[in-house]
Amino acid sequence: MPRIFAYIAHKNGVLDDSAAELAAAAKRVDPSAAPTAIVVGSGAQLENICAEVQKIYPKVWKISNDALAYPNAELIRRALLKIVPAGALTLVAHDHFGIDLAPGLSIKLNAAFVSDVTAIDALDGQTLKLVRQEFGGVVSAHVNCDISTGAVMTLRPGAFKAAENLSAPGTVLDKSAEVGALSSGRRYLETIVAETSDVDITKHAVLVSVGRGIQEKDNIGIAEELAEAMGAAVSCSRPVVDAKWLQKSRQVGSSGKTVKPKVYLACGISGAFQHLAGIKGNPFIIAINKNSKAPIFQVADVGVVDDILEFLPELTNKVQELRGVAAK
Amino acid sequence: MEILVCVKRVPDTSENDIELNGAGNDIERDDLVYSINEPDNYAVEEALQIVAKVGGKVSVVTVGSDEDEEVLRREMAMGATDGILLTDPHFEGSDGRGVASILKACVQKGNYDLILTGVQAEDGAAQVGGMVAAMLDYPFASLVTSIEVLGDRKLKIAREIEGGNREVSEIDLPCVLSIQTGINEPRYVGMKGIRAVQSIPIPTYGASDLGLTAAQVGSGAARVTRVDYFVPALGKGARMLSGTREENAQEILELVAAKGGLK
Numbered sequence: 101m102p103r104i105f106a107y108i109a110h111k112n113g114v115l116d117d118s119a120a121e122l123a124a125a126a127k128r129v130d131p132s133a134a135p136t137a138i139v140v141g142s143g144a145q146l147e148n149i150c151a152e153v154q155k156i157y158p159k160v161w162k163i164s165n166d167a168l169a170y171p172n173a174e175l176i177r178r179a180l181l182k183i184v185p186a187g188a189l190t191l192v193a194h195d196h197f198g199i200d201l202a203p204g205l206s207i208k209l210n211a212a213f214v215s216d217v218t219a220i221d222a223l224d225g226q227t228l229k230l231v232r233q234e235f236g237g238v239v240s241a242h243v244n245c246d247i248s249t250g251a252v253m254t255l256r257p258g259a260f261k262a263a264e265n266l267s268a269p270g271t272v273l274d275k276s277a278e279v280g281a282l283s284s285g286r287r288y289l290e291t292i293v294a295e296t297s298d299v300d301i302t303k304h305a306v307l308v309s310v311g312r313g314i315q316e317k318d319n320i321g322i323a324e325e326l327a328e329a330m331g332a333a334v335s336c337s338r339p340v341v342d343a344k345w346l347q348k349s350r351q352v353g354s355s356g357k358t359v360k361p362k363v364y365l366a367c368g369i370s371g372a373f374q375h376l377a378g379i380k381g382n383p384f385i386i387a388i389n390k391n392s393k394a395p396i397f398q399v400a401d402v403g404v405v406d407d408i409l410e411f412l413p414e415l416t417n418k419v420q421e422l423r424g425v426a427a428k
Numbered sequence: 429m430e431i432l433v434c435v436k437r438v439p440d441t442s443e444n445d446i447e448l449n450g451a452g453n454d455i456e457r458d459d460l461v462y463s464i465n466e467p468d469n470y471a472v473e474e475a476l477q478i479v480a481k482v483g484g485k486v487s488v489v490t491v492g493s494d495e496d497e498e499v500l501r502r503e504m505a506m507g508a509t510d511g512i513l514l515t516d517p518h519f520e521g522s523d524g525r526g527v528a529s530i531l532k533a534c535v536q537k538g539n540y541d542l543i544l545t546g547v548q549a550e551d552g553a554a555q556v557g558g559m560v561a562a563m564l565d566y567p568f569a570s571l572v573t574s575i576e577v578l579g580d581r582k583l584k585i586a587r588e589i590e591g592g593n594r595e596v597s598e599i600d601l602p603c604v605l606s607i608q609t610g611i612n613e614p615r616y617v618g619m620k621g622i623r624a625v626q627s628i629p630i631p632t633y634g635a636s637d638l639g640l641t642a643a644q645v646g647s648g649a650a651r652v653t654r655v656d657y658f659v660p661a662l663g664k665g666a667r668m669l670s671g672t673r674e675e676n677a678q679e680i681l682e683l684v685a686a687k688g689g690l691k
């Protein structure tokens with residue numbers, strides 16, 4: 101069995117949910133695994149995070165280094181190369197950091213690489229049998245990974261249920277001296293916090309959310325009319341922002357806002373995981389999409405296969421009729 | 429600045445419904461419409477905007493077959509000066525590492541200051557750019573949403589991180605960047621533009637031209653292989669409404685009202 105390592109993400113002193121998910125994934129590879137957590141950072145925050153990680157992992161490797169106060173993947177990759185042994189299986193969350201770190205790490209470790217893994221089926225000799233998605237989640241693929249020279253894998257956030265049976269408090273080993281001084285050709289300068297706008301979609305109980313199916317900028321008005329009739333706000337998925345049809349502040353998803361509405365109307369949205377990651381609080385999801393195979397129908401409560409450009413005006417009419425009756 | 433942009437021709441998900449074939453082990457490939465991978469198109473536009481400001485040249489490269497020449501021509505019609513096609517029967521079945529090895533060898537044949545890729549292609553792996561960078565020992569950044577050329581062979585870049593926040597860094601040239609969609613507004617390419625570049629020769633390089641062996645590329649070298657495609661059994665799944673448009677709208681209205689969704 102390979103030795104298993106998990107890179108632990110944390111931010112502002114808060115442990116990321118992925119820490120427990122990676123531990124669960126390690127158990128999927130090998131039920132008897134005693135995975136090692138690698139925790140990187142500096143100062144008192146690092147100590148606090150290590151204490152939390154000890155509750156999940158039997159072994160914790162700590163790297164304290166002032167250069168790592170901000171998680172610059174270019175520096176962290178160099179740090180990991182000094183301590184992760186050949187042939188290991190290294191797990192990282194598939195997020196903006198994992199995408200930055202992991203592919204290059206696999207090259208430097210001479211390890212196989214599989215990204216955005218959604219399930220681990222079995223370890224058969226040196227072949228790890230995995231599941232991942234392609235085409236924005238429309239189809240899944242069975243993937244075989246030869247781990248004879250080790251592997252680096254990024255795991256889909258939320259795909260692995262956090263381990264419930266936590267091990268006895270693990271031991272912390274300080275590996276800082278082995279890492280030593282670090283430098284790279286990419287230097288972190290600052291973080292620019294997202295702009296806010298007049299409409300704060302995180303505060304609305306009902307969202308009329310539009311995706312690529314809205315087709316062009318001039319059609320945004322169709323969603324706005326429905327939202328106005330309902331007393332809702334218009335939000336959107338990434339392609340709508342990329343096309344500059346709505347502002348970034350209206351985007352729901354891992355690279356946009358996290359929303360917690362009561363009702364979410366997903367209109368012409370396919371349902372990529374990055375979008376779904378921004379919908380919290382278990383809202384009632386209504387999906388309207390021309391494509392009956394859109395992944396959004398897997399997570400929605402109610403679905404309608406229809407063209408939103410035709411359906412939304414019909415729904416707007418219905419809302420206005422109801423309002424009209426109520427007004428009388 | 430000499431910029432190389434790595435591009436890929438992929439099934440266009442806005443033109444096709446991606447479905448399983450009859451045997452249930454692959455996607456249905458008959459009548460698929462292909463186009464440029466969308467993030468790659470943003471990468472080419474970004475490269476063109478950089479050379480418009482600071483001078484230089486944009487080249488586009490792809491790993492594939494003769495059919496993939498069409499995406500090179502499309503990006504040349506946008507303004508890329510050169511196209512390069514990396515093709516060889518020995519490349520078939522390459523995994524991400526194999527494709528990165530091919531591209532790395534191509535980079536080493538040139539004299540590029542900056543290598544761009546799209547953030548990911550249809551397989552969602554987001555892997556090749558970071559691998560090429562590691563093979564070349566170049567700095568790398570993913571999910572890039574802005575690039576500013578500084579003096580002294582440096583760039584100031586922003587990456588997209590969680591919550592719409594942006595991480596700003598300085599990065600030394602030469603480097604590899606993976607470009608996120610939305611970084612710019614890619615220019616329109618018409619049939620006329622594509623015809624205008626139709627006769628420009630596109631050099632092709634194979635394994636021996638690039639000094640690559642079977643141990644580095646192709647199915648024999650692949651450590652990661654896709655066994656098949658499948659559509660997972662739905663979890664809960666949505667309750668699908670099957671009425672007329674008007675009936676469906678009425679039912680949605682009642683559901684929304686029942687959930688307290690009408691203010």
